[in-house]
Structures are given as structure tokens and as C-alpha cells.
Amino acid sequence: MLTKSMIAIAAVLVSLTALPVQNAEAKSHVDFNVGVGIGVGGFYPGYGYGGVYAPVYEPYYGVSCGEARSIVKGSGFYKVTAIDCSAPSYKFVAWQGGNKYKVRVNASGNITGVTPL
Numbered sequence: 293m294l295t296k297s298m299i300a301i302a303a304v305l306v307s308l309t310a311l312p313v314q315n316a317e318a319k320s321h322v323d324f325n326v327g328v329g330i331g332v333g334g335f336y337p338g339y340g341y342g343g344v345y346a347p348v349y350e351p352y353y354g355v356s357c358g359e360a361r362s363i364v365k366g367s368g369f370y371k372v373t374a375i376d377c378s379a380p381s382y383k384f385v386a387w388q389g390g391n392k393y394k395v396r397v398n399a400s401g402n403i404t405g406v407t408p409l
Contacts, residue, residue: 354399357382364395367403385409 355363357377361384364372369386372395376383380399385392396405 354379355397355401360384360397360401363397363401364403369393369395 357374360382361372361374364384364386369384369388372384372386374382374384375394381404382397382399384395384397386395387393392409394405394407394409395403396407398404
């Protein structure tokens with residue numbers, strides 16, 4: 293009886309190994325992403341520790357004194373000379389139409405005042 297069982301098991305094993313192998317095509321799509329951010333302890337710029345969005349603003353330093361001088365020249369003035377180049381307001385002496393003016397420019401690049409001298 294033991295011999296018949298052994299022969300049956302051997303026959304099953306031989307038939308299983310002789311079956312052709314079919315390639316199965318997966319019909320599902322799985323993505324697994326791991327985020328790596330700048331920061332320490334799970335803090336990412338723009339997001340606090342609780343995952344709440346907090347915008348990160350880049351510092352804005354405004355226009356330089358040379359850029360402000362170019363703005364004054366572009367507004368029709370000539371012979372533009374800087375008097376005060378300390379931010380947030382720049383002051384220039386400039387000429388327009390034969391008259392001398394004091395011109396003020398803010399750090400945003402806007403002319404904020406023109407005073408005749």
C-alpha cells in the first residue's frame with residue numbers, strides 16, 4: 293500500500309513539473325513614492341510640522357541705487373546725480389527741460405516725489 297501511494301505521489305509531481313509555464317500579466321498599477329525634503333525632523337519648507345501649508349517668502353530687497361538712477365533717467369530726466377543711496381528711499385538731483393529737480397525713488401522702483409530746486 294505504501295508503494296502504491298509513493299508511485300501516485302511521484303506521478304503527480306512529474307505531471308506538475310511537466311506542465312507548461314504561462315506568464316501572467318499584472319493588470320494593476322501600484323506607485324510607491326518616498327518624499328525627501330529639505331529640513332530636519334519632517335519639516336519641509338512651506339509646510340509646518342502638522343502638515344499645514346505656510347508660504348515661504350523669498351526676501352525682497354528692492355531695486356539698487358543704480359537701478360533707481362536708470363528709472364529716473366527713463367522718466368525723461370538727464371544729468372542724474374545721486375544724493376542719498378540709503379534704502380528704502382533714494383534721492384537724486386536731476387535736470388529736465390532746463391530746470392533742476394530733486395527726485396525721490398522708493399525701493400520698489402517707483403518715483404515718489406519730484407521737487408523743483
